[in-house]
Every structure is written in structure tokens, then in C-alpha cells.
Amino acid sequence: xxxxxxxxxxLLFKNxxxxxxxxxxxxxxxxxxxxxxxxxxxITKGTTLKSREGxxxxxxxxxxxxxxxxxGLQNKGIDYFIKTTYPIIKDLNTNIIVNVSGSTxxxxxxxxxxxxxxxxxxAIELNISCPNVKQGGMxxxxxxxxxxxxxxxxxxxYKKILIxxxxxxxxxxxxxxxxxxxxxxxxxxxxxxLLGMAIDAEIRKxxxxxxxxxxSGPCIKPIAxxxxxxxxxxxxxxxxxxxxxxxxxxxxxxxxxxxTAIQIGTANFIDPQTSLKVIKGIENYLSKHxxxxxxxxxxxxxxx
Amino acid sequence: xxxxxxxxxLKNITISDDTFVLELQLRQKLPIIFPGQFVEVLINKSKNTxxxxxxxxxxxxxxxxxxxxxxxxxxxxxxxxxxxxxGDIVNIIFPLGKGFNLVKNKKVLLIGxxxxxxxxxxLSKRLNENNxxxxxxxxxxxxxxxxxxxxxxxxxxxxxxxxxxxLCERGLLTQNSVLKNNFDKIYACGPAPMLKAVxxxxxxxxxxxxxxxxxxxxxxxxxxxxxxxxxxxxxxxVCTEGPVFNINDLTWQI
Ligand SMILES: Cc1cc2nc3c(=O)[nH]c(=O)nc-3n(C[C@H](O)[C@H](O)[C@H](O)COP(=O)(O)OP(=O)(O)OC[C@H]3O[C@@H](n4cnc5c(N)ncnc54)[C@H](O)[C@@H]3O)c2cc1C
Ligand SMILES: Cc1cc2nc3c(=O)[nH]c(=O)nc-3n(C[C@H](O)[C@H](O)[C@H](O)COP(=O)(O)O)c2cc1C
Ligand code: FES
Numbered sequence: 001x002x003x004x005x006x007x008x009x010x011l012l013f014k015n016x017x018x019x020x021x022x023x024x025x026x027x028x029x030x031x032x033x034x035x036x037x038x039x040x041x042x043i044t045k046g047t048t049l050k051s052r053e054g055x056x057x058x059x060x061x062x063x064x065x066x067x068x069x070x071x072g073l074q075n076k077g078i079d080y081f082i083k084t085t086y087p088i089i090k091d092l093n094t095n096i097i098v099n100v101s102g103s104t105x106x107x108x109x110x111x112x113x114x115x116x117x118x119x120x121x122x123a124i125e126l127n128i129s130c131p132n133v134k135q136g137g138m139x140x141x142x143x144x145x146x147x148x149x150x151x152x153x154x155x156x157x158y159k160k161i162l163i164x165x166x167x168x169x170x171x172x173x174x175x176x177x178x179x180x181x182x183x184x185x186x187x188x189x190x191x192x193x194l195l196g197m198a199i200d201a202e203i204r205k206x207x208x209x210x211x212x213x214x215x216s217g218p219c220i221k222p223i224a225x226x227x228x229x230x231x232x233x234x235x236x237x238x239x240x241x242x243x244x245x246x247x248x249x250x251x252x253x254x255x256x257x258x259x260t261a262i263q264i265g266t267a268n269f270i271d272p273q274t275s276l277k278v279i280k281g282i283e284n285y286l287s288k289h290x291x292x293x294x295x296x297x298x299x300x301x302x303x304x
Numbered sequence: 305x306x307x308x309x310x311x312x313x314l315k316n317i318t319i320s321d322d323t324f325v326l327e328l329q330l331r332q333k334l335p336i337i338f339p340g341q342f343v344e345v346l347i348n349k350s351k352n353t354x355x356x357x358x359x360x361x362x363x364x365x366x367x368x369x370x371x372x373x374x375x376x377x378x379x380x381x382x383x384x385x386x387x388x389x390x391g392d393i394v395n396i397i398f399p400l401g402k403g404f405n406l407v408k409n410k411k412v413l414l415i416g417x418x419x420x421x422x423x424x425x426x427l428s429k430r431l432n433e434n435n436x437x438x439x440x441x442x443x444x445x446x447x448x449x450x451x452x453x454x455x456x457x458x459x460x461x462x463x464x465x466x467x468x469x470x471l472c473e474r475g476l477l478t479q480n481s482v483l484k485n486n487f488d489k490i491y492a493c494g495p496a497p498m499l500k501a502v503x504x505x506x507x508x509x510x511x512x513x514x515x516x517x518x519x520x521x522x523x524x525x526x527x528x529x530x531x532x533x534x535x536x537x538x539x540x541x542v543c544t545e546g547p548v549f550n551i552n553d554l555t556w557q558i
Contacts, residue, residue: 025527032306045529053539060522060530062355067522074529074539217354269355269523270346272308272397 002286003293004279006040006260008187008238011122011161013040013095013261016294017251017279020242020265021046021099021125021165022071023216026085027092033272038279040261041095044081046127048100049107051077056209061198066217066244067266068196070210073101078111082118090120097163101127105153112158122160126151126185129167129192141167141192144179155184163240165189166231168220173227174234181235189240189263190231191224217266218244225257232258232299246274248281258299305335306397306525313392314370319451323419324386325362327372328394334369337361339427340403340516340548343373344524346395350384357381358521358543360423360493361399371398374452376419400524401547404514406430410488411437414460415502417477417494418444421452423516424493428459439463439487443477443498446470478502487511503551513551517542 004015054074128141168191193214224243241259311328344356438460464472506513526544
């Protein structure tokens with residue numbers, strides 16, 4: 001059977017299929033449907049220094065082949081995670097990656113520092129597309145300078161694997177990728193949700209409480225794929241690709257475009273067993289094409 | 305424990321112009337289901353219905369391993385579901401959420417507005433087993449909206465309000481004279497304004513009251529945090545902490 005394992009630096013993943021932040025809770029929510037140990041890894045809900053209530057309801061709207069969400073980082077905070085959630089999930093035989101969110105650099109570093117001390121958390125994923133920053137209200141992830149700044153600050157305190165998750169709401173994602181690579185990111189995840197909106201024409205009002213929200217699902221796949229491909233040519237560090245992956249065929253496209261690993265997001269809502277089906281489908285693809293290792297597929301898009 | 309399973313459609317019964325009941329059979333034994341719990345249905349036959357759709361469990365038959373759903377056509381997903389045929393397969397995640405708290409040997413009032421009657425039938429059945437005195441109040445715009453009277457009559461006394469007076473008392477459900485009586489507990493399901501009015505009455509009379517809420521959902525299992533309602537303990541997910549809430553825990557009443 002083909003070798004599905006991949007590495008990000010020294011961190012070994014038994015397969016390249018992870019589940020995406022905000023779509024997989026803290027893993028426990030899916031225990032009735034899948035054996036979490038079978039995953040390459042899972043990424044927790046965005047976790048902040050203090051607990052957050054998130055945005056007002058309504059927070060979700062269905063769109064053509066996708067959804068808009070305006071959850072707004074509702075979570076119980078890092079101390080709750082360490083005290084209550086971590087003891088329950090820490091002995092799972094898979095890589096548990098905590099998605100770290102914040103509104104100031106100090107917040108980010110404080111959370112990263114606390115996670116550095118947790119033995120069974122081998123990596124963090126830095127979510128730098130949260131729109132609530134201290135200065136100017138601009139997202140960390142949409143300017144090279146602030147993306148570099150926050151990565152640099154975290155890199156100083158956080159000693160393990162540092163993945164930076166990029167926002168697609170930028171002119172050139174490769175510039176941001178290069179900026180965080182230069183400051184010591186070990187990998188990049190792309191993409192986070194695209195900014196979108198929905199209007200209820202009957203009452204002439206926005207549907208979401210926040211007016212705009214994050215678009216995810218199959219409708220964003222072509223954009224995500226394009227961004228993975230562009231970034232693959234721009235950086236040396238591994239890319240974790242995500243955005244609208246619903247099945248193994250979608251995942252294979254991301255590997256060909258240059259992703260070393262992929263994440264399943266919104267698809268978890270439609271079928272909570274998607275990630276395991278994708279692992280199986282990748283195995284089948286590799287054996288059908290007589291490929292020995294998933295690594296041989298990465299970036300093997302033929303342009304001619 | 306939650307499950308994801310394929311159910312076969314045994315019956316698709318038209319109830320009125322815009323409501324229908326699906327009877328769905330599981331090949332294995334059904335797990336324990338509490339009244340007030342719900343399912344998330346994948347609607348494959350509607351191209352534009354991307355997310356699953358939540359529906360209350362209307363009835364359960366443990367000897368046939370069937371559950372039924374009482375559904376109102378409001379959009380593309382429910383319209384598509386109404387066209388499913390006997391023998392078709394639907395994929396369902398179930399049983400979801402926390403149901404109603406069942407009392408024993410009490411005088412209870414069940415209030416259902418519109419398709420809010422959906423979870424009340426199985427609730428009546430179970431409350432009936434617990435030796436309760438059951439009163440059911442059903443409300444709708446006109447007599448066409450009032451359905452399932454016969455079924456409810458098996459378990460208790462039925463009261464009806466129609467806004468146009470075409471059946472029984474005229475007016476809003478919350479103006480029905482049965483509400484002047486005293487009950488040990490009120491269970492209600494229906495549109496939010498109705499639930500608020502019921503909560504207000506229950507509060508005034510100091511009667512225990514549980515309501516089943518409907519919020520738009522994405523995952524149904526507590527993973528996306530899209531379906532929240534404000535409670536005294538902060539935002540809680542309707543799909544996992546509800547859909548049934550005690551009115552004392554909610555911040556919206558009155
Ligand atoms: C826990 C729970 C239990 C439910 N139980 C039942 C039930 O037993 N029977 C039943 O008929 N319906 C029930 N609903 C409502 C049902 O889920 C919606 O009517 C359905 O999702 C609409 O899908 P659609 O594709 O037909 O409509 P859409 O095209 O998605 O929407 C059409 C219109 O329907 C309304 N709508 C959509 N979703 C909801 C919702 N979740 N709640 C209220 N209104 C909505 C909106 O106003 C929208 O404009 C329940 C909802 C929840 C959350
Ligand atoms: C409901 C919801 C909540 C999300 N919350 C987070 C989050 O807390 N942190 C984060 O980095 N990304 C979050 N995301 C973004 C996803 O992880 C993912 O990047 C995005 O949905 C695109 O992938 P998909 O199309 O496969 O869902 C969230 C997405 C959704 C749909
Ligand atoms: S619908 Fe996802 S948390 Fe309730």
C-alpha cells in the first residue's frame with residue numbers, strides 16, 4: 001500500500017488529511033462518527049486568550065454550493081482549553097493542532113506561550129485573518145508588514161511547529177506567504193474564508209448580523225486551488241491546502257497544485273465522515289496510478 | 305450517541321397543501337430517542353440545498369424501527385423532500401439535541417403553533433405513559449392549518465385557536481381560554497413571537513415552561529457555533545444545548 005505519511009519539519013503526520021479550524025469543534029463533537037485516531041491531525045476551533053461570546057445571531061446563511069458564517073471566534077479561552085478540553089483529547093493518537101486567534105500581538109503570544117508548554121500539542125496554526133486588530137482595524141493577514149510582525153513575535157516564544165493560516169482577502173497572497181516564511185513560519189495553511197455578504201430583499205436588510213461574513217465550501221475551491229498553486233511557486237515551506245474540499249478528487253487537485261497536506265472544512269457539516277472517505281480515496285488514487293508515496297504527487301501539475 | 309444512517313422512506317403522506325409526513329425506516333434497531341430531539345436530513349434531490357435541514361422527530365415506532373417527520377414546505381429543500389417517493393433513501397444524522405424533560409403524574413399543557421406541533425405528538429405519547437393529564441392547544445391561521453387533531457385526542461384533551469375563527473376559538477393561540485387554567489407545566493413549540501407570548505403567560509402564572517427553539521443550523525452537532533441563542537449562561541448552541549430550553553434560562557422572555 002502507498003505511503004500516505006508526510007512531514008512538516010520533524011513532525012510526522014500519518015496521512016495528509018486534517019480537519020479545518022472552526023468546522024471540527026475540539027474533535028469530541030465528531031467522536032460518534034469517526035475514529036479521530038485515523039486522521040492525520042485535527043485543528044481546533046480558533047482559541048483566544050480570553051473567552052469570547054462571538055457575534056450576534058444570525059451567523060449563518062446558505063449560498064449556492066457554500067455558506068457564509070459570522071461566528072466571530074466564539075470560544076471559552078485558552079485556560080478553559082488547557083484545563084478542560086486538553087485532558088480529554090490529549091491521548092488521541094493524532095496530531096492536535098490548536099488554531100490561535102487574537103486581536104493584538106500580545107494576545108497571540110500569550111496564547112502561544114501557554115500552548116508551548118503542552119506536551120501533546122505539537123503545533124499551532126496562527127489565524128491571522130481576524131479583522132479586529134488594535135491599530136487601524138486592519139486584519140493582520142492582509143498586510144505583509146503586520147503578518148511578518150505577528151509571526152516574528154510568536155516565533156520568539158513558540159518553539160514547536162508554527163503554521164500560519166493566510167487570508168485570501170488580499171491582492172497577492174504569495175507576498176504574505178513569503179513574509180511569514182521569512183519570519184520563521186514552518187508551513188502555511190491556505191485559505192481562510194473569503195469575505196462575502198447576503199441580502200434579504202424582502203426586508204432590504206443584510207442576512208448576517210455582521211453584514212459581511214466568511215464564505216466557505218465548494219464555491220471557493222477554484223480560488224483556493226489557484227492560491228495554493230501560486231504560493232507553491234513562491235515559497236519553500238510546505239503548504240496545507242483547503243477551501244471547498246468535499247471528496248478525494250478535490251483533495252488530489254490540491255496535492256497536484258502544491259499542497260503537502262489538506263484540510264476538510266465545511267464538508268464536515270454535510271457528512272461528518274468526509275475526512276475518512278478522503279483518506280480512503282487518496283489511497284485508491286495512489287494505488288490506481290501506482291504511486292508509492294503521497295509526497296510524489298505534490299506540485300506535479302503538468303502545465304504543457 | 306449520535307448516528308449517521310440511511311433511512312428508507314416507507315410512507316410520504318400529504319397532510320395539507322403545504323404539509324406532509326415522512327415515515328422513515330432504519331434497517332437496524334433504533335437507539336433511544338427522547339421527545340424534542342431532532343434529525344439533520346441530507347436533501348440530495350435538491351441541487352441548491354447545500355446544508356442539511358433540521359426537523360423535529362414527530363413520532364417514533366420502536367417495533368417497526370421507524371421515525372416520522374412532520375414537515376412544512378417553506379423553500380427549495382422542503383419542497384424537494386415532499387417529492388421523495390416510497391423506497392427512496394435519505395441520509396440522516398440523529399438523534400440530535402436535548403429533548404423535553406418528562407414529568408410524571410402532572411397536569412400539563414402542550415402548545416403547538418404551525419409546524420411547531422411536530423415534536424408534540426411523540427411528547428404526548430411519552431407523557432401519557434407517565435400518567436400525566438394532558439391538554440393540547442393547537443393554533444394556526446385557519447382551519448386548514450390545524451391538523452393531527454385525532455392523533456392528539458388519543459392522549460388528551462385538544463383545544464384549538466384559529467386566527468380567522470374558521471375552527472373553534474377565534475384569535476391568537478395565546479388568547480385561548482384554556483390558558484386561564486392552571487397547569488403544572490407548559491411545553492411549547494412554534495414561531496418565536498408565539499413562544500415569547502407563551503413564556504410571558506407562564507412567567508405570570510409562575511408555571512414551569514419549556515420551549516423548543518428553531519435557529520438556522522449548519523452542522524447540527526455543536527461544531528460550527530452558528531445556531532446560538534443568548535442564555536443566562538452566555539451564548540449556547542440550539543443544536544446541542546437545546547433545541548428545548550427552560551424559559552428561565554433564556555434572556556429573551558418578556
Ligand atoms: C431544531 C429544529 C427543528 C425543526 N423542526 C421542524 C419540523 O419538525 N418541521 C418543519 O417543517 N420544520 C422544522 N424546522 C424548520 C426547518 O428546518 C426549515 O423549515 C427548513 O430548514 C427550511 O428548508 P428549505 O430548504 O425548505 O427552506 P430555505 O430555502 O432554506 O428557506 C426558506 C425560508 O424558510 C425559513 N427557514 C429556513 N430555515 C429555517 C429554520 N431553521 N427555522 C425556521 N424557518 C426557517 C426562512 O424564513 C427562509 O426564508 C426545524 C428547525 C430546527 C432548527
Ligand atoms: C463556521 C466556520 C467557522 C470557522 N472558524 C474558523 C476559526 O476559528 N479559525 C480559522 O482559522 N478558520 C475558521 N474557519 C475557516 C475554515 O477553517 C476554512 O479555512 C474555510 O472554511 C475554508 O475551507 P472549507 O471551504 O473547506 O470550509 C471557519 C469556517 C467556518 C465555516
Ligand atoms: S448548527 Fe453547528 S453548532 Fe449548532
